[in-house]
Amino acid sequence: MRLVMLGAPGSGKGTQAERLSKKYGIPQISTGELFRSLRKGEQLPGMSLPQEVIDEISSLINNGCFVSDDITIQVIENRIALPDCENGFILDGFPRNIPQGEALDALLKKHSIHLDAVLEIDVPDDAIVDRLSGRRYCPACGRTYHLDAKMPTEEERATCPEGCRNLIQRDDDKPEVVKKRLVTYHDVTEHLKPYYKEQGKLITVVGRKKLEKTIRDVDRALESIEKNRIEA
Numbered sequence: 001m002r003l004v005m006l007g008a009p010g011s012g013k014g015t016q017a018e019r020l021s022k023k024y025g026i027p028q029i030s031t032g033e034l035f036r037s038l039r040k041g042e043q044l045p046g047m048s049l050p051q052e053v054i055d056e057i058s059s060l061i062n063n064g065c066f067v068s069d070d071i072t073i074q075v076i077e078n079r080i081a082l083p084d085c086e087n088g089f090i091l092d093g094f095p096r097n098i099p100q101g102e103a104l105d106a107l108l109k110k111h112s113i114h115l116d117a118v119l120e121i122d123v124p125d126d127a128i129v130d131r132l133s134g135r136r137y138c139p140a141c142g143r144t145y146h147l148d149a150k151m152p153t154e155e156e157r158a159t160c161p162e163g164c165r166n167l168i169q170r171d172d173d174k175p176e177v178v179k180k181r182l183v184t185y186h187d188v189t190e191h192l193k194p195y196y197k198e199q200g201k202l203i204t205v206v207g208r209k210k211l212e213k214t215i216r217d218v219d220r221a222l223e224s225i226e227k228n229r230i231e232a
């Protein structure tokens with residue numbers, strides 16, 4: 001299965017991508033996560049960036065701005081070439097504009113592979129700001145939670161080196177940065193919807209409902225895609 005997750009910041013792309021990655025046994029590739037890992041001293045796959053570029057990326061993310069297309073496309077090119085992507089992958093947060101979409105098409109063509117679907121999670125803006133104000137992550141295990149919708153389970157606590165005790169808020173989840181990210185989503189990223197609709201790849205699921213309902217809708221939407229993929 002090769003899937004792109006599309007949706008506004010906080011629409012639930014990462015939550016669904018993490019779950020689908022386990023379900024289908026394929027990696028979740030989050031460009032946001034990869035960029036954030038630079039702060040922990042990790043390097044991007046196949047790239048060694050000087051500290052001033054890492055600092056610049058960090059500042060762009062904190063302020064809700066895009067990282068350059070050149071770096072982002074190279075990150076994806078290196079990442080999908082790794083052996084764990086042979087049976088598929090879930091792109092979470094890439095592409096985010098038409099040039100990135102075109103670059104992805106070129107990469108897929110180069111590797112003679114194709115996308116099975118682009119799954120859009122549609123959540124209205126008013127719900128996003130509320131939702132992101134409750135999002136927290138655990139710096140020890142990297143899992144994302146929500147103060148109202150998704151707190152750590154006993155199993156998650158048991159498998160985290162610090163028991164998910166210290167949940168913190170992302171810098172770019174402050175309301176003023178969230179509003180800026182939403183404007184960019186509508187002005188830039190949403191152009192990918194007609195782009196993928198024309199390719200017959202776009203599937204939309206409403207993500208405003210309770211998490212359990214969104215999970216059921218996503219699974220139902222992907223069932224026929226998976227069936228067609230296996231039969232092809």
Ligand code: AP5
Pocket residue numbers: 007008009010011012013014015016030031032033035060061062064065066067068072092093094095096100131132134135136144145146147149150172181207208209210211212214
């Ligand atoms: P990134 O990390 O990708 O941020 P994003 O796209 O803005 O998405 P988020 O991670 O904020 O939200 P999400 O949709 O994954 O929602 P989640 O599942 O956590 O990117 C960060 C930054 O990196 C960008 O701003 C940019 O600077 C840079 N970047 C990344 N990719 C780039 C690219 N391609 N080009 C250039 N720059 C790039 O859910 C949100 C919360 O809601 C959670 O707490 C969750 O528990 C909860 N939740 C989820 N679903 C539900 C539900 N149905 N009901 C109730 N609560 C729910």
